[in-house]
Amino acid sequence: MKVLLSDFVFTCNDEFKIIENGGVCFDGKIIEVAEADKLTAKYKNAEIEKLPKNSILMPGLINSHVHLEFSANVATLKLGDFMLWLKSVITSREELQIRCDEELIKSVLQDVLKSGVTAIGAISSFGLDFASCVKTPLHVVYFVEAIGSNPPVLDALFGDFKSRYYEAKAAKSSSFTPAISIHSPYSTHPVLARKALNIARDEGVHVAAHFMESLYERKWLDNGSGMMGEFMKSFNPHACPMATSKEFLELFYDIKTLFVHAVHTKDDELEIISKQKSSVIHCPRSNTFLGTGALDIRKVQKTNVPLLLGTDGLSSNISLNLWDEMRAALFVHQSFPLENLAVLLLKASTCEGAKALGLNKGRLEKGFDADMIALNLKETPSDISQLPLQIILQTQTAHRVFIDGEEIC
Secondary structure, eight states, X not given: OEEEEEEEEEOOSTTOOEEEEEEEEESSBEEEEEEHHHHHHHOTTSEEEEOOTTEEEEEOEXXXXXXXXXXXXXXXXXXXXXXXXXXXXXXHHHHHHXXXXXXXXHHHHHHHHHHTEEEEEEEESSSTTHHHHHHSXXXXXXXXXXXXXXXXXXXXXXXXXXXXXXXXXHTOBTTEEEEEEEOOTTTBOHHHHHHHHHHHHHHTOOEEEEEOOSHHHHHHHHHSOSHHHHHHHHHOTTOOOSSOXXXXXXXXXXXXXXXXXXXXXXXXHHHHHHHTTOEEEEOHHHHHHTTOOOOOHHHHHHTTOOEEEOOOOTTSOSOOOHHHHHHHHHHHTTTSOHHHHHHHHHHHTTHHHHHHHTOSOSSOOTTSBOOEEXXXXXXXXXXXXXXXXXXXXXXXXXXXXXXXXXXXX
């Protein structure tokens, strides 16, 4: 049993309580979170450590959406426009997959860990990241992706999906959770999606799906037109939208789904997402680099849809650092009150991510897993209401990282 004391403790609970001169008593789980004098008096036999001046203790961050299989990309893929990027992915996919070996993904995950992330939602399209995700100290919710729209080969596509999913299921552990992803309404045939979602229902696993990332997707699903239409018809001259946006959402009618991007989601679609008790994952830098626009987070809040934060992958980002992502979001959402936005982003990266991924993490509270990070700021503000913002502005990596009570780095 150990007690860590800090100048400030960010509980990251629903009320976002901050304890000044507080601490956490823990072993593998959190035993108590309270003021420092209370903990030292109550747990005299525990190992007690006071963190340095200007220290903050908070839950480990949760990156709810990341692709690891394109981690070899630096400047191979084209940025600036979603369709330009998508075409370059198709052209360069095999080359990037060959370069993305286990050692590279291991290195990328180590950097993620050092930044203060203790859990990720990893989307796996091909299984190239499987071995690395099983071995990492991070808690990985591993979303095996169903993708493909060609009717003659749906059985083969489903067979490949099942093989990858049951391989992931066999590796299930306290730190590795199998899950299912439906790539998107334009790339996954409804028959394939239904079959994959039936497995999700039967086995009670979490589900993710990309939805309304770009205007190209919006125009294709609404009208069967635009550059995405031209792209789809280059593979099949008779291609047409396989489902409307609402028909796609209805496939998830009884599943709490993590919908990724949702930049061009309409109000009535958000209402459906809200009724499903699903959530939206915001990836502001990826949206910027692919020219897809900015998510209207006020609109998301109005429908009471939980907001999570993700980095997407290095195919459409320059780092998987969630602090970089939060700082980018401060610039993207300039009309949002800065202090309020900082709190929203920190909750999206902790308690909200944990709830959506079904993890007993993301907040410093009795009974939760002792996944914590210690941060050392250069200077703390005199006004405590500015502290969430200063954490985002000043932090690049965590000073110390604990997972299940064990110090990892």
